[in-house]
Amino acid sequence: MTAHPVQLLVGLANPGPEYARTRHNAGAWVLEAWAKHENLQLELKPKFHGLYAKTANDLHVLIPQTFMNLSGKAVAAVASFYKIPPEAILVIHDELDLAPGKLRLKQGGGHAGHNGLKDIERAIGSRAFWRLRLGIGHPGVRELVTPYVLGKPTSDESSRYDDAIALAVNLMPALLAGHMQQVSTQLR
Secondary structure (H helix, E strand, O other), X not given: OOOOOOOEEEEOOOOOOOOOOOHHHHHHHHHHHHHHHOOOOOEEEHHHOEEEEEOOOOOEEEEEOOOHHHHHHHHHHHHHHOOOOHHHEEEEXXXXXXXXXXXXXXXXXXXXXXXHHHHHHHHHOOOOOEEEEEEOOOOOOHHHHHHHHOOOOOXXXXXXXXXXXXXXXXXXXXXXXXOHHHHHHHOO
């Protein structure tokens, strides 16, 4: 089954060097690795509240530079300006409920407490966008979630992330073409 081709690719992150290597920025890690692979330069675009690029085949690429809980402001700015439906948006983000380095793909569903997803749902008025989730694991206790997601990964975790990011970059052409079912079977 082929879904709608992706028109807007988003990597969630908190802005600034102090957050660059924190677990919460896992979505941006994937997008940055793919952009580097494609020799794509993202530039700060104030009207889109983020780092933005447009490819030769009209793919819009965005890393919001709002804080995570305001990610919807950036996503909605691009989606409404270019009239991109939710079904053509792919958001890459960190996922507490998956082991470090696990990748999963889904469309819609809840936000599981992820403030970036929650704000995107609110801003675009839909849950129908696609999500590529990169597992970061869970600290085990709810009270430790914030320092955990805003913390830097261990060397073992970093190695798992590197493997997952490489896999995601390899699968990106199929993802962007809308071959979601095919991609889902290749995730680990």
